Amino acid sequence: MKKRMIMMLIAVGLVFGALYGFQMFKATMIKQALASLRDPPQTVATMEAALSPWQTSIKAVGSVRAEAGADLALESSGTVSELNFKSGDEVQEGQVLLKLRDDQERANLEALKATADVSAIILNRDKEQLKIHAVSQATVDSDTANLKKALAQVAEQQAVVDKKTLKAPFSGRLGIRAVDLGQYVSAGTTIVTLQSLNPIFVDFYLPQQALAEIKTGQAVKATVDTYPGQGFEGTITAVSPKVDSSSRNVQVRAEFKNDDKRLFPGMFATVEVSVGKPSDLVTVPQTAITANPYGDIAFVVEKKEGPSTGLSVKQVFVKTGETRGDQIAVTSGLSAGDQIVVAGQMKLHNGSQVTVNNAVLPTNTPSPSITDR
Secondary structure, eight states: OHHHHHHHHHHHHHHHHHHHHHHHHHHHHHHHHHHHTSOOOEEEEEEEOEEEEEOOEEEEEEEEEEEEEEEEEOSSOEEEEEEOOOTTOEEOTTOEEEEEOOHHHHHHHHHHHHHHHHHHHHHHHHHHHHHTTSSOHHHHHHHHHHHHHHHHHHHHHHHHHHTTEEEOSSSEEEOOOOOOTTOEEOTTOEEEEEEEEEEEEEEEEEEGGGGGTOOTTOEEEEEOTTSTTOOEEEEEEEEEEEEOTTTOEEEEEEEEOOTTOOOOTTOEEEEEEEOSOOEEEEEEEGGGOBOOTTOEEEEEEEEOOSSSOSEEEEEEEEEEEEEETTEEEEEESOOTTOEEEEEOGGGOOTTOEEEEOOSSOOOOOSSOOGGGO
């Protein structure tokens, strides 16, 4: 009986030993299989984080407007008898542009002038008669009043005649003519637009926080999509003394020279106001920064430590500042000289093995133009 019990215990021990050995063998095989499935090296493009001079600026959008601009119209109605301009002409202040038929008005003016002349003659004659007491002082006073009335009527009629003539109120460039010779024009009808193009203004709005950093005379750079890659230099000439209570923005006006007449009123412009002094910041291409729910991240390429050789990446959280062109400033998280992944980071995680291929790199210019794309 005792012998049987020993044999049974030995058999149970062998069974448990076999099960344990099998489990150890299975764990070893799984470990080897997982090791063989590790990520292969990923191909990425890299650039070196550089220390660059950086000028802090405030950006805004604005509208171009003329120093002086008006849609010209007449205060009276009539038929066009003279047209002295063509569409797009450059005109000088006071130049006659258009006349309406004014025969009747001028005839009335001549009649009133004749009446005024007669009143002047009567006054002069009565003044001589007064010297010999042939007329009373009341008669001379009445003659004086009559002359003043006649001259006032002449001035009134002259104003009516003048309203039949359209003159340029200032020097500038005319737009497209809207009337033709012989056409009947009603009072207030726009004849043509006139715009003074040099100098020219750009009006834009800045948040009230910017008031502490801007002042008149400050340099401004403006760009318009009509001329890609070209900037226009100007200066701030006025800051509104009132902040808009609904948007909490303040209106600012900058003046630009426009000798070549390339800027036109109504254009959309992007304005950049330089504030503060330039400083050196670490800059990288914007493609190097990846958005993350916990913060912006970048991948730094490092040499692997240990028996194996090659390259791997380390994920770092960064704080970013302003952007300019293709570049972005990094205020913390990176150092000058770090090799940063700028393409291919979507397939990476912390510790991924990588190989570098810089045959194709994203652009990294502070002021890109169409030719850089």
